[in-house]
Amino acid sequence: MIEVGAVTHRYGDRTVLRDVTVTLTEHRVGVIGANGSGKSTFARLLNGLVLPTSGSVTVDGLSTRGRSGAQVRRSVGFVFTDPDAQILMPTVAEDVAFGLRDLPASAVAERVAEALASFGLAGHADHPAHLLSGGQKQLLALCSVLVTEPKVLVCDEPTTLLDRRNTRRVLTLLSELPQRVVLVTHDLDAMLAMDRVLVFDDGRLVFDGLPADAVAFYVEISSR
Numbered sequence: 425m426i427e428v429g430a431v432t433h434r435y436g437d438r439t440v441l442r443d444v445t446v447t448l449t450e451h452r453v454g455v456i457g458a459n460g461s462g463k464s465t466f467a468r469l470l471n472g473l474v475l476p477t478s479g480s481v482t483v484d485g486l487s488t489r490g491r492s493g494a495q496v497r498r499s500v501g502f503v504f505t506d507p508d509a510q511i512l513m514p515t516v517a518e519d520v521a522f523g524l525r526d527l528p529a530s531a532v533a534e535r536v537a538e539a540l541a542s543f544g545l546a547g548h549a550d551h552p553a554h555l556l557s558g559g560q561k562q563l564l565a566l567c568s569v570l571v572t573e574p575k576v577l578v579c580d581e582p583t584t585l586l587d588r589r590n591t592r593r594v595l596t597l598l599s600e601l602p603q604r605v606v607l608v609t610h611d612l613d614a615m616l617a618m619d620r621v622l623v624f625d626d627g628r629l630v631f632d633g634l635p636a637d638a639v640a641f642y643v644e645i646s647s648r
């Protein structure tokens with residue numbers, strides 16, 4: 425369970441989230457809203473990448489603040505819009521292996537091979553990661569996070585760089601994952617597969633409900 429309690433967040437003197445309170449227990453939670461409405465900031469709060477100016481965020485009872493923060497960051501995987509922000513190692517296989525560096529080498533090789541195969545990247549294992557296409561990098565970023573088996577996956581616009589085929593592929597993959605997923609996106613079609621959708625507007629959580637109702641609400645406020 426993710427509990428966001430009375431969270432306000434400021435960057436300098438700019439308030440970007442205002443008094444957000446929400447408890448998330450669903451398997452699939454979508455987050456939509458206009459550019460700059462606070463979605464990414466909200467997503468980053470969930471694994472402690474951003475700590476709230478005031479209020480609290482807990483995941484399965486552990487606060488993102490203080491000593492439990494490191495544990496939250498391990499159990500909540502985060503996929504960024506820009507895969508270059510999270511590809512850390514020179515080759516594709518090394519990048520996937522990075523998250524498994526605490527395991528014995530024999531176990532790592534097998535896990536990496538399995539993970540690359542499931543993302544269609546097996547043929548690229550020894551390729552320099554920075555030479556992959558934008559879409560392949562996004563798949564690699566997702567692969568490198570999922571191989572660590574997080575309990576929750578937070579994805580901030582993970583399909584922005586992808587073509588239609590890879591967008592479908594990533595969305596299908598996300599829909600089939602056993603773990604909880606929080607998906608921030610401008611892809612309203614993707615929302616329809618969610619269990620619950622949050623709509624942000626100017627830093628406020630302005631709608632929280634079923635996907636079709638949330639999308640209709642968002643379309644309505646966007647056309648005002």
Ligand SMILES: Nc1ncnc2c1ncn2[C@@H]1O[C@H](COP(=O)(O)OP(=O)(O)OP(=O)(O)O)[C@@H](O)[C@H]1O
Pocket residue numbers: 435440457458459460461462463464465466
């Ligand atoms: N690190 C930062 N420092 C200062 N201001 C920031 C920072 N990150 C975000 N902001 C500001 O906070 C506000 C909310 O940004 P955020 O990225 O959370 O919105 P968003 O809804 O995800 O937008 P988009 O759909 O464009 O990605 C914006 O006005 C943005 O300029």
